[in-house]
Amino acid sequence: MRIEKRNAYQILAIFQYYKRALTKAEIQSFSKRYFDLSSSIVEDLLRELVEKGYLKELTCRSYSNRLTTCYTRTPKELYRSDLIHKYISAIPTLGKVFYSIRNPLFIVGGSKNNIKTGETIDEADISDATGAAQFVACLYKNQKDVEFKRPIMVPLTSRWKLLLDNELPNRDVIVIGSTMVNIITKEVIEKALLPIKFKIDDKNKRVEKLVVVGKAYDGHYAVIAVTPNPYSKSRSEESASSVVHVDMRKPIALIIAGITAPATNAACLVLCDVLKRQDIGNANAVVVKAILSNEYKSENLYLDVEVVDRFLL
Numbered sequence: 001m002r003i004e005k006r007n008a009y010q011i012l013a014i015f016q017y018y019k020r021a022l023t024k025a026e027i028q029s030f031s032k033r034y035f036d037l038s039s040s041i042v043e044d045l046l047r048e049l050v051e052k053g054y055l056k057e058l059t060c061r062s063y064s065n066r067l068t069t070c071y072t073r074t075p076k077e078l079y080r081s082d083l084i085h086k087y088i089s090a091i092p093t094l095g096k097v098f099y100s101i102r103n104p105l106f107i108v109g110g111s112k113n114n115i116k117t118g119e120t121i122d123e124a125d126i127s128d129a130t131g132a133a134q135f136v137a138c139l140y141k142n143q144k145d146v147e148f149k150r151p152i153m154v155p156l157t158s159r160w161k162l163l164l165d166n167e168l169p170n171r172d173v174i175v176i177g178s179t180m181v182n183i184i185t186k187e188v189i190e191k192a193l194l195p196i197k198f199k200i201d202d203k204n205k206r207v208e209k210l211v212v213v214g215k216a217y218d219g220h221y222a223v224i225a226v227t228p229n230p231y232s233k234s235r236s237e238e239s240a241s242s243v244v245h246v247d248m249r250k251p252i253a254l255i256i257a258g259i260t261a262p263a264t265n266a267a268c269l270v271l272c273d274v275l276k277r278q279d280i281g282n283a284n285a286v287v288v289k290a291i292l293s294n295e296y297k298s299e300n301l302y303l304d305v306e307v308v309d310r311f312l313l
Contacts, residue, residue, distance in 0.1 A: 006083075007035075007037060007041060007045055008045060008048070008049060008054070009080065009083045009084050009087055010031065010034070010035040010037065010087050011027065011031065011037075011042070011045050011046070011049060011055075012049070012054060012055075012073075012077045012084050013084045013085075013087035013088045013091075014027060014030050014031065014034070015055070015071070015072075015073045015077060016073065016077060016081075016084055016085075016088060017088045017091055017282070017312075018030075018312055019073075021058070021060055021070040021071065021072040022070065022071055023068050023069070023070050023071075024042075024043075024046065024068075024069055024070075024071070027042060027046065027071065028042045029193045032193055033192050033193050033194075033227060033228065033230075033313075034090070034091055034228060035087070036233070046071060050071070053074065053076055054074065054076050054077055054079075055071045055072070055073065055074060055077070056071070056072050056073075056074050057069065057070075057071055058070055058071075058072055090228075090250065091228075091284070092226045092227065092228060092252045092284060093226065093280070093282050093283065093284045094224065094225075094226055094280050094283055094284060094285070094286060095280050095282070095283075097226045097252060097254060098139065100172075100252065101139065101172045101174075101252070101254075102172065103170075103171050103172055103251075104139070104171065104172045104173075104174050105164075105167055105168070105171035105172065105173050105174065106174045106176070107164070107173065107174070107175045107176070107182065107184045108175075108176045108177060108182070109175070109176060109177025109178065109180075109181030109182025109183075109184075109185060109257075164184070168184075168229070168231040168232075169229070169231045169232045169233070169251075170232070170251065171229075171251055172229070172251050172252050172253075172254070173188065173229055173231070173251065173252070173253040173254070174253075174254045174256070175188055175253065175254070175255050175256070175257070176256045176257065176264065176268060177256075177257055177264060178198045178207050178210075178257040178258065178259070178264070179198045179200075179257070180198060180200050180206075180207055182257070185255060185257055187230075188227070188230055188253045188255060189255070191230035191231070192227040192228070192230040192253065194225060194227060194255075194285075194313055195212065195213045195214070195313060196210075196211070196212050196223055196225060196255070196285075196313075197210075197211040198210055198211075198257070198259070199211065207259045207260070208259075209259065210222075210223060210258075210259050210287070212285065212287055212309070212311060213311055213313070215309065217259065217287060217289075217308075218259070219259065219260075219263075219289070220258070220259065220260050220262050220263040220266075220289060220290040220291075220292060221258065221259050221263055221287055221288065221289050221290075221308070222256065222257060222258030222259070222263040222264050222266065222267035222287070222288050222290070223255065223256075223257055223258075223285060223286070223287050223288075224254075224255065224256050224267055224271060224285065224286050224287075224288065225254070225255045225284060225285035225286075225311075225313060226252055226253070226254050226255075226284050226285070227252065227253050227255075227284065227313070228250055228251070228252060228253070229250065229251035229252055229253045230253060231251075231253075232250060232251045256268055256271065258290070260290075262290045262292060263288070263289070263290045265290070266288065266290035266305040267288050267290075267305065280307075280310060282312065283310035283311055283312060284311070284312060284313055285310070285311040285312075285313045286307050286309065286310050286311070287307070287308050287309040287311075288305050288306065288307050288308065289305065289306055289308050290305050291304045291305065291306065
């Protein structure tokens with residue numbers, strides 16, 4: 001099986017982007033998430049890259065403290081680095097996400113509205129969408145050329161998915177709400193292989209914990225994460241002249257979801273400000289904490305929000 005050059009550059013771009021040794025499992029999940037490479041292709045690529053000296057294999061300890069095979073970068077990866085940097089630029093980060101959104105599809109989780117016969121996306125109700133209206137206003141304030149389309153609300157039932165099938169692959173998808181209230185949040189996390197999980201209680205009535213890359217959060221915490229739109233097929237292609245072309249406008253998926261309504265609300269309302277005020281770096285996910293008033297009685301009353309962790313997912 002002949003390995004395409006662009007696939008090799010995609011693998012090398014992942015190493016240059018994360019700037020650390022990576023396990024084989026990490027490389028496979030990253031490759032699937034960002035470049036839609038199958039596990040078998042990744043296996044062949046790693047073997048060939050090690051044989052040719054582009055990568056060096058070594059033994060190290062993984063996050064679970066077990067001995068595992070890792071791969072580390074070598075100076076040879078800088079060969080054709082212009083192509084590698086193009087693939088790095090194709091990986092969305094929170095720092096640049098607001099400047100790349102053009103045609104967003106807002107999908108807000110909720111359970112109060114009912115599906116009516118013949119109801120369409122444009123007729124959806126977002127009256128109880130936590131923080132969505134303010135976040136939409138923030139986005140359009142900073143992006144004058146964004147095409148406006150009304151946010152929609154997704155109840156707990158999967159019937160709404162039928163209304164979204166034609167919209168999801170071609171739009172920048174922004175999902176608000178945890179997996180308990182937003183079925184699209186659940187699908188994005190699963191399809192993009194994101195290490196994010198909302199643990200629901202036995203009675204399926206509330207979110208007990210948020211887990212990101214194995215770290216658990218309990219309380220008024222929310223996660224904000226960006227990934228390539230997993231509903232959209234990869235648009236990277238290699239021409240006959242072997243010049244790699246990367247479509248920089250592949251749609252993205254942005255997740256804003258909290259353990260509690262105040263956490264989701266706070267993340268929505270101050271997302272723009274937090275990302276401007278704080279140094280997020282190349283992080284494509286952050287966990288934020290809503291700091292509530294001692295007299296907290298409603299979903300919208302909080303004093304501040306702080307970024308507690310940054311991740312490269």
